[in-house]
Amino acid sequence: MLRDVSLSVEPGEAVVVTGGNGSGKSTLLRIAAGLSKPSAGTVSRPRSVGWLPERFPSGVRLSARDYLRHQAAVRGVPVRWDLVEALGFVGDPDAPMATLSKGNTQKIALVQALTARDLLVLDEPWSGLDVAAASALRAFLASTTAAVLVTDHHGHDLPGARELPLGATSTGVVIELARVGALLPEVSALEGVLSAAAVGSGARVEVVATHSDQVLASVLRLGCSVRSVRW
Amino acid sequence: MVTALVRYLLADVLRTQRWLPPLLLFGAVLAMLNSSDAGPPLSAYAGTCVFVYPVAVWLTIVIATAEDPVRRTVTVATAGWWRVHAAVATLSALAALFVALLATLAPVLTQPRPYPLSVIAIGFAALLVCGLTGVGVGVLCARPVVTQHGWSVLLAVALVFAAFLFGQVPPIGNVLGALGHDRGIPTALTTSAVCALALTIGGTWLARTLGPRRA
Incomplete structure (x- = not known):
């Protein structure tokens, strides 16, 4: 699916992976996040990795508060409630996440990923976000000291980001x-x-x-x- | 980190309520076995061991698959494949311990026969070993080793029956035989404990190895 890809993302740097459907964007991100093993080649990644899947599941019974609390405890860091607020989360943080709207679920999933210190791997982070949340996310990604690797289908502007086009199609x-x-x-x-x-x-x-x-x-x-x- | 993971998995699985059917079934079986005279204590414990094993398999599959595959990727990115599967095995072992404790105490509290401490200890050890065997089998039947739920169920049922098909062989048959005849119990328990640990560690290793290839 992917061949001859060489990529290094430095701390504080952002790389946007672009390409058509099936060009291997998600595969590359899953390898970078340590979820999938490449059939050939090597990957080195820092300790603290945050991963946002393209579609966070909708049927989670845990509440947003419990989910973020437990995930932060696994990382050994405090919960970033400031980020939850900055992204404009509206909804009951104590109700099961299954009752949240798609956008609000996405915000919780994002906060979970953005809690990581060293590498943020975000698959279509803008999907489902309103304009205010999208600009809050952009501001966060522009200021973070972590390495950032994102895919983007919609041409969102990420200042200072490097683009990595994937796939054989010319970028027409x-x-x-x-x-x-x-x-x-x-x-x-x-x-x-x-x-x-x-x-x-x-x-x-x-x-x-x-x-x-x-x-x-x-x-x-x-x-x-x-x-x-x-x- | 593994402790935090175990807490997270426990909170998550408790919310799903999928643990309820196996525990209800087990409660019903315990009540049935102890409603009248259960017979000599050791063979009564042997009878309970038969049920602790499949209940532990079921609970382990529930614990291993409580997170859907996508949410599991999030947890794996946070903690790594090893720690996630170690936490699944640890929580399943704790569940098996809980079930074994219930099964040990139920006859002590309900049966008119005397249950000396040594017999209770042997019964508890046997129940725990059978439960741990169930954990190992459950890990082998669950994601990411077996990715489809239907196959998980079929394989689990097959492995549960296989343990009883071949008579007094480890890890379950030998324990039942030893308890039933009150003969060679320490040897049987040691052999089976080693088998149960090997199954659990091997299953966890397999899950950790297959996970990144199937995610």
Whole structure:
């Protein structure tokens, strides 16, 4: 699944792993967190590791307070209630976690992971977070002295972070167009277009990232309508 | 760290209430065995040993799988594979100890026959050894060694019956035989204790080895 990956994350540094579905982002993170053993190669990691899974389970019977207390006790550190508040947790900390909303469960899972001192491995930490919590998380990750390794599907900005693209696909931009019709040959002839395929009366166009703005301007001038832009 | 882990696993498993069926079943069996004359103390203890073993297997599987696989990854990242599985085995052994204590005291409190201290001690040791064997078997039947619940149940049932199929062989059959005939009890208990420890440590090692390959 993963081959020839060499990565080192220094304390205080953040690395964002990007790539399409199935490109091995989660596998890389699980190896970094010490959950999976790579079939070849070596990993060295510091003592205190925090791990946030992509989807924290929803049926936990323990309360948020008990869960954080026990996890902190296993680490031998105090519970970071300040982080719980900074992330804007609303909900009953003494009710079973199963009764919390997805966003609030994610916040508890995050606090659990952010309690680690040396290495934070976070799989899609922004998913399910509201805007305020997302910016609180960004501020925390920017100021922490731990090494940070995250995956991100949504292009959240993490200041000073290094990007590690995974997978064979070029980091192209996919533009979905409507009202293309007979203009398809002209669209595919534009500079920077990697491929253009007709989808109904529209088209799906893959563009080199550096040319995406020119291509967008050109297709709009041609009279096409832009449905979505993804990268 | 392992103590904190054991506390966490205990708090978690108590919340799931999955420990209730095996303990209820065991309580019912204890009540049934002791409702009338249970016979000579040592063979009465042998009868209870038969049930302590599968109940310990069941409780161990409950303890090992109380955390779902995803939450287990969080705990493993925090504490490491070794410590997590050592904590599972420790908590299961404590559960087996609890069950063995109940089973030791129940006839003492309910039976009209005299239960001298030496007999109680032998009974307790035998029950504990059978319980620990159950812990070892349970660890072998649970995640991450066996990842699917259906197979866990089938394997556990097969291993429970296998212990009784071959007559007086360790780790269960020899203890039952020795207690029943009041003959060679120390040897049988020592042999079985070694087997139980080997099963538990081996199962924990296997879980620790297979865990990172299957996570």
